[in-house]
Amino acid sequence: MDPVKPLNLRGFLIYKSLLSPAEQGVILDDIRGVIKQAPLFSPITAWGKPMSVGMSSAGRYGWYSDRSGYRYERKHPNGTPWPAIPQSVMRIWSAVTDCARAPDCCLINHYTEKARMGLHQDNDEQDFSFPVVSVSLGDEGLFRIGGTERKDKTESIWLSSGDVCVMGGSARLAYHGIDRIRFGSSALLRNNGRINLTLRVVD
Ligand code: MD6
Numbered sequence: 001m002d003p004v005k006p007l008n009l010r011g012f013l014i015y016k017s018l019l020s021p022a023e024q025g026v027i028l029d030d031i032r033g034v035i036k037q038a039p040l041f042s043p044i045t046a047w048g049k050p051m052s053v054g055m056s057s058a059g060r061y062g063w064y065s066d067r068s069g070y071r072y073e074r075k076h077p078n079g080t081p082w083p084a085i086p087q088s089v090m091r092i093w094s095a096v097t098d099c100a101r102a103p104d105c106c107l108i109n110h111y112t113e114k115a116r117m118g119l120h121q122d123n124d125e126q127d128f129s130f131p132v133v134s135v136s137l138g139d140e141g142l143f144r145i146g147g148t149e150r151k152d153k154t155e156s157i158w159l160s161s162g163d164v165c166v167m168g169g170s171a172r173l174a175y176h177g178i179d180r181i182r183f184g185s186s187a188l189l190r191n192n193g194r195i196n197l198t199l200r201v202v203d
């Protein structure tokens, strides 16, 4: 892991191939361990529809959604505390941010062939001066980036396995989403698909 000058797309800093295949393998094993304790589930949106993306979390908080809205919870829906964020993932945060604080949530998003994530802002956290760091593993995902208003113009970039993206500063509240997955484009996951990790400081 050797962060060189990132690509800057509207304030989103994108480190292409920051993680070597060996590093990706270690992280994936660690995430599999997390998911064993805290199985993936499909959160229900405020509109009552299950999301197409499977989710779980590690850390003091996990992201959760149901008909009462989006929020952070201390426990998995099965009633157990979220597992700790693996060291292999914590190291990425230290490599690409200069934050004194460690993240207290690692949200795990799992995409199968038809899954997508609509344009959204990450605004359920308390202090937007901390960045959100995202890690892509497995199949490529088409990442759409806009501005701080939903109507703002957008542009897209394919995120590949091992890419790391930092959303901070003026981009912290920018709209973004995943339009589609190039299913089968990576051999990292046994059954294909894409895993995205996002690290956040919550409270
Ligand atoms: C994804 N990512 O890449 C979805 N959020 O699957 C996000 O929603 C995201 O990539 C905040 C910061 C970076 C991200």
Ligand code: FE
Binding pocket: 120, 121, 122, 176
């Ligand atoms: Fe997001």
